[in-house]
Amino acid sequence: MIPAAFEYKRAGSVDEALSLLREYGDDAKVLAGGHSLLPLMKLRLATPSVLVDVGRIGELSYISLDGNEVAIGALSRHRDLQTSELLISRVPILAHVAGLIGDPQVRHRGTIGGSLSHGDPASDLPAVILALGGTLVVRSAARGERRIEAGNFWRGFLETALEPDELLCEIRVPIPEGAFSYQKFNRRAQDWAIVGVAAQANHSVAVSLVNMAATPVRARAVEEALSQGASPADAASLAAVDLDPPSDINGSSEYRRHLATVLVRRSLEEILGG
Amino acid sequence: MSILGNKVHRIEDPRLLTTGGTYIADLQLDNALVMHFVCSDIAHARIKHVDVTAATKVPGIVGAFTANDIRLPPMVPTLPLINKDMKRPHLAHEVVRFVGEPVVCIVGESPETCEDASELVAIDYDPLPVLVDPEQALSSNTVIHEVAGTNLVLEIGAHPDPSFFDGCEVVVKQRMLNQRLAPCPLETRGAAAYREGGRLIFHVSTQAPHAVKEILKGMLGLPDDQVRVIASDVGGGFGSKATVYPEELLVAWMAIHFDRPVRWVESRSESMVGLGHGRGQIQQVSIGGNKDGKIIAYALEIVQDAGAYPAIGSFLPQLTHMMAPGTYAIERTAFWAASVTTNTVPVVAYRGAGRPEAAAAIERAVDMFAHEIGMDPAEVRRRNFIDPSSFPYTSSVGTTYDSGNYEEALDKVLEIGGYRALREEQARRRVRSSRLQLGIGLSTYVEITNGLPSSEFGAVEVLPDGSVLVRAGTSPHGQGHHTAFAMIASEVLGVPLDSIKVITGDTDIVPRGVGTFGSRSLQTGGVAVEMASVKVVEQAKELAANLLEADPADVLLGRGGFHVAGAPAVKFSLKEIASLQAQRGERLLAEVDFRPDGPTFPFGAHLAVVEVDVETGKVVLKAFFAVDDAGRILNPLLAEGQVHGGIAQGVAQALFEEMVYDESGNPLTSTLAEYPFPSAVELPSFVLAETETPSPVNPLGVKGIGESGTIGSTPAVQNAVVDALAHLGVRHLDMPMTPERLWSVLRYS
C-alpha cells in the first residue's frame, strides 16, 4: 500500500512539463489528479521512477468557446466540467456526466485529461468524447503539436495513442445540436459503470458504450440501423453485436451484453421518444 | 427530572470531532520500529523454502522472522467444542492455509523500507489441493489440519428423522446461503507495544482489552502486574475485534525482542484478508404446517464455514440454534450444524453473530410457507407468534425468552408503513406489468443479547473535588458507552454530566472486564455502574447520617446534598463527604461485578419496500420501517444510532456485500472497489418507532440494541425482493441480491 520510491518533479508550465518528459522518457509518468495513477502505484502495479506533476499548470485549466467548438484544458477537473455554464448550455452531456463520476472527492481531484489518458474502458468521459466526435490535442518537445481524433485515441486496455514524451493538452468538441442521454448502470452511486451508454443526437445519433470492450466503442450497428429508420428497440437489439465485453465480479460478459441492449434502448427512447 | 430517556448528546463527540481520537496510528512513540507481514498469496500449500536474506539487507530493516525464528507455541482454540488440534501458529508454519496468512514478519525503521524489503522475500510453495466450499470440505479427503485428521471443527444437534414432518399438510424446503461478509471497520487492525520500567505496555484496537491481557500473559509468561493493555479509541470492530489475532501478539513479542517500541497498523487491502470474516453458513431450511397457517415443524441444518483456523465463527451455530424458531410458537424444531475448515480467512463474530443467520432462515421460511398456502405473510406470522402472556417462554429448542410482545410490534410496523396501501400499489403495478415492480418484505425477529452470560465490572467513586470517576469493564469501540454510563451515574448521584469522567479500556485503571460484544454492555456493565452508584449513595448516606447525628433511614439525598427528612437546611454534599473521607485516608468508592440472571431478548418488526427493475435486475430500497423493542431505553439518540447503523449493515448483506473466493481460494473482493458496502446514497431515510417491553432479568429493565437493526433488516429486504418477483414465479433468491443474480432468474421467467 506504499508506492515504490520515485523521483518527483513539479512542472510549472507546459514547456517545462514537455522538457521533463523528453528528459525522462519511458521512466516518467505524468501525474494529474492522481486518482487513477496513485492507486496503481500503491499496489505497485505501476512503478514509474519519475513523476512529472502537471497538477498545478494553470494554463491547462480552462473551458472556452472557440468558433463552433468548445476547447477544454486537459487539467480541468471533473467538478469544473460539472459546473461550467458554457458546458451546461452548449455541451450539456459533458457537464452531466462529469457530475456522475465517483464521489465529490474524486470529482474535485480527477481531471478530464487524466481520465482520457488513462484509457480505462470503464471510465465515463472517454465514451462521451467519443460520441461527441472530439479531438485530442497533444504536444511533445520533440514533435510539437498533433491532433488525434477520439476514434483513434484508445488502442487497448489502458493503452492510448500517446507517446511517452507527449502531454495531452486540450480536448476539443464540436457543439452538438440535439438531445443527449447518458445511462450509467452501477450498483452504488460512487462506482464505475458496469455498462454505460452515451447517446448524442446531432445530425444523426451517435452512440458509444462504456465497459463493453477493451476501449470505449461506438455502437456502429445501432447507429446505422437508426439512420435506416429502425425503431429504438430494434436498433438497440444490435448494441452488443460483435462485442465481447469483459467478465468480472460486477457482471458476466453475457449480462453486460444484455445491459447494453436495455440501456441503449432507454437512451434512444429518451432522446427520440419511445 | 430524570436524565434517563432523554436524547443526551454523546460526550465523546466534541473530542472526536475536533482534535480527533487516539487510534493506534496516532500514538506518539519515540524511536518506534514498524512491523509488516509478507502474507501467503496462495490458499493452501506446503512451504518449501523461505529466503529472507535479501530483505534483511535493505537499509533500515532490523529483522525478518519466520515461524522458526519466533518459536512460540501455536494458539489453541479456547472455545468449548472446537477441535483442539486445529491450532493456529503466529506465523504460518510448514503449511499456509489461506490467502492473507502471515508467513514472514519484517521489522524495520519505517513502513516504506518494510514494504520495499517485503518484495525481496522469496517463498517457495508446493501447492496442495484447495478447499473453498465447506460442504465439499466436509466430505473431502484433503485435510487442512493434518494433525486433526478431519475438517470437521464441531458438530451439534441431529438431522430431523424421516417422520419429523408427519402430520403437516404443507412442507416447504429451501437451501439458503448466508454469505461470507467482511466487517470493514473504519480503523483496521493495529497494535503498539513498548517496555516501561520493565513492564510491557500494549496498545491494541480491540473490543476486549482484558482478554488480550490474559492471552499476552500466557504467551509471554509474564505475571499479571507486568502487563498493561490499553484500548484507547477503537475505530469500530463489529465483533471482529473481539478476537485476538496472532499479528497483534507478535507486536508485543517484537517489542520485547528488540527492546524498542514497535507498531503495526495494517492497510485496508491487508485487512480485507487478515481481519476475520463474518457469517458463512449454508442452510437447509424446512418448514411444515397446515393450510390454516399454523406452523408445526421446522428444521434447520447448517454447514458453517469456519475458515482456515477455527475461531469464534465456528462456534456461532450455537447461537443460531438458540434462536432458530424465532418469534414463533412452533411445536417441533430440529437443528443440526457442522462447522468445517476451508482455505479461507477465519470466520469470527460479525454484528449479530449467529442470530442474523437464524432470523434470515426462519423469516424466509415463514414467507415461503405463507406463499405456498396463499396467505398474507403478516397473517401467518400473527397466527404463530408466541403469546405475550406466556413469558418467560421456553421455545422448542429450549431457549427461555425473558419478555416480548411480537404482535404489537408487527401491528405498529404495518401501521407506520401503510401496509395495505403498499399492497394495493403492488397489485396495480403487477396488473400493468410495470418495469419497476414493488416488493414488500416483513421480518418479525427476536434475538438474544448477552447470549453467553457473564459478569461485568463497574466502579463509581466520588472524588474530593466533587467530581465522579466511573470505571467500566466493558470497553467501547464507537457505541457511546461513556455517555450512557455517565448518564446512569448522574441519575443516581445527582451530579451533572460534565462532572463525571468515564474510564474504560485500560487494564491498569480498570481491574477486570469482559468487553463489548453481543450487545451486552448496558445490561451488564451499565447495570454494574448503576449498582455501584447506588452503593456509593448508601455509603455516603451512612457517613452523612453520622455527621447529622441521625438514623440513616431518616436521611435523604436532596438537591444540594444529604439532609434529615423534613430539615433540608442542614446538609452535606457528596463533595463534602468525599473530602472528609479523603482527610481520613478513605475513599468514597464502590466496585460491583454484576452478573445478570440471564440473557435478554430484544425483538421487533421490520418492513422493507423495494423496487425491482425487471429488465436489469437492479433493486432499489425505497423505504424502510423499523419497530424495535430493546426494553427500557436510556438514551434514544444512542439507541437510534445503533439501529440506523445496524439497518444499513443488514441491508448491505441483503443487497450488496459478499466476500467471494474463486475455486483456487483467491479472494476476488479484497479491495473496497470490489467489496461494495453501500453509502448513504443507496439507502432511504429509515422510519423508526419503538415499543417498550422491559426485561425482568436486570434492574434497569434494558436489553441490547447493538445488533437488532442488522438482524431484523436483512430478511425484511430479502423477503421484499422475492415478494416483488413472486408473481413471476420466483420463490427464493440468495443474498446478495445483485442485479445479475436477479436477471439470471428473471430471464427464464
Ligand SMILES: Cc1cc2nc3c(=O)[nH]c(=O)nc-3n(C[C@H](O)[C@H](O)[C@H](O)COP(=O)(O)OP(=O)(O)OC[C@H]3O[C@@H](n4cnc5c(N)ncnc54)[C@H](O)[C@@H]3O)c2cc1C
Ligand atoms: C473512488 C474512485 C471512484 C472513481 N469513479 C469513477 C467513475 O465513476 N467514473 C470515471 O470515469 N472515473 C472514476 N474514477 C477515476 C477518476 O475519474 C480519475 O480521476 C481519472 O480517471 C483520472 O484522472 P486524474 O487526473 O486523476 O489522472 P491521474 O491519476 O493523475 O493519471 C491517470 C493516467 O493518465 C496520465 N495522464 C494524466 N494526465 C495526463 C495528460 N495531461 N497527458 C498525458 N497523460 C496524462 C497519467 O500519467 C496516468 O497514466 C474514480 C476514481 C476513484 C479513486
